[in-house]
Amino acid sequence: MNATACNFENAMARESTEIARGLRRRDPDLLDRLIAQYQHRLLRYLVYLTGRRELAEDLFQETWIRVLERGHQFNDRYAFSTWLFTVARNLVIDYMRRTQPASLDGLMDDEDKPVEFPAIGQPSAFDLTHLHEQSERIRAGLQFLPAEYREALVLRFQEGMSLEEIATVASVPLGTVKSRIYRALSALEPHLKGMSL
Amino acid sequence: MKIDSHEHARRLVAWAGPESLANSDQAWLQEHMNSCAACRDFGGNVASAIHALRAIPFAADGELVSSTQLLVRRRALELQRHRERLWMVCISCTVVTVFGVLSTIALWRGFAWLGAQANLAPSVWQVAFLVFCATPALVAGVLLLVRDTHLADHVGSYQG
Numbered sequence: 512m513n514a515t516a517c518n519f520e521n522a523m524a525r526e527s528t529e530i531a532r533g534l535r536r537r538d539p540d541l542l543d544r545l546i547a548q549y550q551h552r553l554l555r556y557l558v559y560l561t562g563r564r565e566l567a568e569d570l571f572q573e574t575w576i577r578v579l580e581r582g583h584q585f586n587d588r589y590a591f592s593t594w595l596f597t598v599a600r601n602l603v604i605d606y607m608r609r610t611q612p613a614s615l616d617g618l619m620d621d622e623d624k625p626v627e628f629p630a631i632g633q634p635s636a637f638d639l640t641h642l643h644e645q646s647e648r649i650r651a652g653l654q655f656l657p658a659e660y661r662e663a664l665v666l667r668f669q670e671g672m673s674l675e676e677i678a679t680v681a682s683v684p685l686g687t688v689k690s691r692i693y694r695a696l697s698a699l700e701p702h703l704k705g706m707s708l
Numbered sequence: 709m710k711i712d713s714h715e716h717a718r719r720l721v722a723w724a725g726p727e728s729l730a731n732s733d734q735a736w737l738q739e740h741m742n743s744c745a746a747c748r749d750f751g752g753n754v755a756s757a758i759h760a761l762r763a764i765p766f767a768a769d770g771e772l773v774s775s776t777q778l779l780v781r782r783r784a785l786e787l788q789r790h791r792e793r794l795w796m797v798c799i800s801c802t803v804v805t806v807f808g809v810l811s812t813i814a815l816w817r818g819f820a821w822l823g824a825q826a827n828l829a830p831s832v833w834q835v836a837f838l839v840f841c842a843t844p845a846l847v848a849g850v851l852l853l854v855r856d857t858h859l860a861d862h863v864g865s866y867q868g
Binding site for chain 1: 718719722723750753754756757758759760761762763764766767768769772773775776777779780781783784787788
């Protein structure tokens with residue numbers, strides 16, 4: 512392992528330790544900073560998991576309340592984001608249990624309600640048009656995927672998590688994560704045909 | 709070429725993310741992709757999909773962030789107050805226990821002294837001591853039982 516990677520890992524470990532210490536103290540300044548830092552990532556994860564922006568926003572707030580209340584449970588051996596996504600995921604499952612007795616499969620979207628994935632921003636230049644079109648098609652394809660497949664995709668390709676980290680967040684074996692990613696991409700394939708440049 | 713090898717190749721393509729594949733897998737995949745147009749297309753589509761997935765812009769509402777921060781601060785304050793109250797209860801319980809023990813000892817000695825002054829048998833003043841100590845708890849228990857019965861009657865009449 513080279514020195515840069517080693518320094519990076521040390522910095523990550525130091526940051527996790529500081530976060531764990533702050534969470535045990537319930538330091539509001541630290542929480543403010545964490546909310547600002549993880550706002551987009553957490554909300555995106557929740558939107559992909561639930562498929563509903565409004566619900567995702569409610570769960571976003573609940574997640575941070577839970578982080579405050581259960582902060583002492585954070586183990587600084589793991590990355591904070593892994594724990595944060597696990598907390599958020601458990602809240603989604605709790606919500607699903609309250610509303611309908613099901614697991615994440617229950618989030619396989621309602622027929623009546625369209626899934627509200629983030630809208631694509633307006634491309635500012637011609638060379639973005641193709642990417643814009645691709646993203647629109649992906650968005651359309653995601654609507655037909657079960658929630659756990661969407662979750663695997665967002666954690667893998669948007670959060671850049673390793674397969675092992677995804678397994679930790681989703682509390683499933685590594686093989687299941689691999690299978691979900693493969694199946695998700697295979698299910699998306701009909702929507703991807705002819706997209707490659 | 710076997711179907712299995714296509715599936716294996718596609719799985720490797722799907723799993724290859726931020727960290728690269730093992731050298732042996734990479735070499736095998738490269739060789740397979742060179743000879744299989746369908747898997748090459750799949751690889752191209754997947755690469756485009758991942759690229760497009762990463763390109764989907766996403767931003768949280770600033771208002772949501774500030775309201776969450778406010779909510780969390782408020783809850784933190786509540787928890788802090790709750791913890792302070794809990795401390796107060798703990799301290800009160802400790803003080804009450806200490807005073808309870810001290811006063812029991814003092815009362816025991818007081819009853820012993822009174823018993824000696826009145827020339828009573830030890831069993832008599834000891835029973836008196838027990839009655840004295842147990843009376844408040846018994847009275848409170850009876851009162852609570854009466855109150856519960858009263859409430860139960862009310863509930864019963866509402867339900868009936």
